[in-house]
């Protein structure tokens with residue numbers, strides 16, 4: 226079988242897009258390479274790290290630590306506590322009720338959660354079904370003892386029937402560590418009545434963000450970055466990059482001290498072509514260099530030596 230290699234070669238050449246660069250003098254580039262600037266982030270699915278956010282394992286609870294000055298626990302069912310002049314639970318049979326007595330009352334529920342590095346958003350549902358007794362009555366959310374949410378007796382939700390959704394950004398705590406989340410209420414019964422804060426359906430959605438640093442080879446099998454050739458070179462060399470999917474790509478060149486000496490390309494590259502890059506080290510000193518290519522779905526690097 227005869228293969229028309231002439232036509233095949235023409236076809237390959239026709240898909241090559243060439244880029245050529247004259248590299249600047251490295252001595253004029255004093256900026257230390259910021260490796261994070263060349264990083265990319267990938268995210269994982271949202272994971273709710275709260276255990277039993279609807280309190281349906283009841284009391285004593287398997288996941289929440291409970292405390293209440295007058296009742297032993299803020300966790301309630303209608304059978305145990307009545308509906309408190311409001312909805313009772315939002316879902317299921319159990320909810321957390323802070324208040325419920327015309328005396329000084331303090332209650333809390335808390336649990337420890339592990340948060341991956343990334344984002345974290347706390348969501349819960351709040352109802353304050355009866356007219357608030359005192360502006361000083363309050364319910365707060367504490368993370369590691371730090372107040373991140375507060376509602377008190379001045380809230381427009383006082384006396385409103387029905388739950389409303391509350392969200393609190395907790396990104397600052399998404400650091401790969403263990404954190405304590407606590408709902409805590411204090412009722413003073415200043416005017417001889419109570420204030421009721423109802424909580425149900427707590428979730429804490431954590432989205433892990435993984436940073437992929439440039440230079441990690443073969444993160445995804447979606448590209449082909451050739452070696453730089455010739456190697457060693459003087460003063461010109463070339464390499465090519467082929468990618469499986471169109472994406473934004475940045476190609477940078479670093480010296481042996483990690484200083485970026487050139488940005489060879491920063492923009493969108495198509496998948497239909499072999500992209501050929503030529504570098505010219507006329508104004509660079511001899512030495513070892515690294516060419517890093519960072520796309521949205523890959524990162525790769527090649528070493529090359531300039532010998533004059």
Ligand SMILES: [Ca+2]
Pocket residue numbers: 278279280281314315316317318319320425426
């Ligand atoms: Ca519930």
